[in-house]
Amino acid sequence: MAATRDGYGQALLELADNEKVVVLEADLGKSTKSLHFRKAYPERTISCGIGEQNMLLVAAGMASSGYIPFASTFAIFTERAFEQMRNGVARPGLAVHLCGSHGGTHTGTDGSSAQSIEDLAIFRTLPNVTVMHPSDEVSTRILTKRLATSTNASYMRTARNKTPVLYDDTPEDSIQIGKGLELKNGSDVAIVACGVLVSESLKAAEMLAQEGIQATVVDMHTIKPLDTDLINKVAERCGCIVTAEDHSIIGGLGGAVAEHLSLTTTTPLERVGVKDRFGESGQSDEMLELMELSAPHIAKAARRAMQRK
């Protein structure tokens, strides 16, 4: 078990050899894990105080001057800098990398004000912005490192709490921005998940296997650009899809997959996500249960999807 935010912090350190890499903080470095970089490279770390909107545009100015800025805060507080991200970063096409940690209801007892469940949706609407939500510490580290050579701006959500490590033995080459990862390839139903719900989806697949249902499980760590080839492939193989995310059912991974499927097929789709409501204080596992995001709920959605074939 490890937290994806630790993967982010580790990646920043590993990127430090590139002297153009700079880190921007808004008084949450201890939490987003940029603090390790700050300690090692204070001269390349810019403290913006508690001022997220300022941070985003300082990052944009640095990107325009040839730097590779990684700015982080909690996922929820990236949202107040949305317009800065749109007009100051995405529109001019500057490669600013924004990381929002503590995303989703999984973040727990801080409560609804801190549980960002719309970040993936809003950033996905911006042209020139890559949107990611990796599932484990290893893939977060690898994908963060890949961002340093990307010419696109990005938004990446990481999680506060520990989740299973899935890619310890996976060759780094197979983990690429924009390429989903097939973790299981059954032919009855395809579960396409991101972030903390990938490991829940694997548990759901085990539950289904006990009933003789063979599920495909895809880790769709990149929500934009969506790996539509892989969606087409699993839609054809399984004939029905379930999406699973710790995010509103509106506009996130489920929304992206629905938009794509509406163009090409009539594959039944069930979306597991937060059902257009706010969260509350609770432990991570309690929140996944309350919001109906845990493995049994994903398995239930899989059975519903199969009935609609």
Add this chain to the structure above:
Amino acid sequence: MQHTIEELEELARKCRIEIVKMVYRAQAGHPGGSLSEIDLLAGLYGTTLRVRSDEPDWEDRDRFILSKGHASPGMYALLAERGFISHEDLTSYRVLGGVCQGHVDMKWCPGVDFSAGSLGMGLSYGMGCAIAAKLDGSERRAFVMLGDGEIQEGSVWEAAMAAAHHELGNLKVILDRNRIQNDDFCETQMRMFDIPAKWRAFGWNVKEINGHDMNEVVEGMNYLSETNDGPSILIAHTVKGKGVSFMEDNPSFHGAAPNDEQYALALSELGVAV
């Protein structure tokens, strides 16, 4: 109901005990900023704030907006001591379904006038409450508690400028100047230079006090009540974690719970026989 200085000090001490208990039970939360603000809250509720615990939604109540809403244990403790919620409710801090959500939330807890959690929002909201009171011809006032880290948010200064422009004498701010924010001391994270001069330059009436000297706290509350020619701010110099030795002036206890040993020490320092 008027209280003596000793009674207010005792109220704050009881609240400090509850703060430590809440954060310990939840093994999460924000003790530092709760302990720094609590003498101010005790002074405000004990002498100045016009509210009714048996009628928390009373239309003409003064509004109190804890903009630094992470320091919720302080507010919950006070609300319990004043009868808005029960002491039993305090055990629901950060617990699923609990009245005492991680950040103060007006949807969940009686006596709470603002759903906080994102810093830099409460002053604008308080300004709206103050304008509404004026339009209603009501005597009610809006009190807003800000953190010193919080005033780094640009939106605070949008509200500060606008409140002076609109001459909102019924808008009053208490600034908890405890010199520490999340990651570290303010001085390291973002130097703010002359804070009183900044507020004065924005057109505010300013008074500075020692936020742990109850005589000065009460004087400060009187100042806020009596200053009605435009918005006013009480800059209270405080110590983060005040009252628990190992939390005092220690950035590590911004958002961390004590362990068993620290918990016992904290309680004994606050005068609880253990």
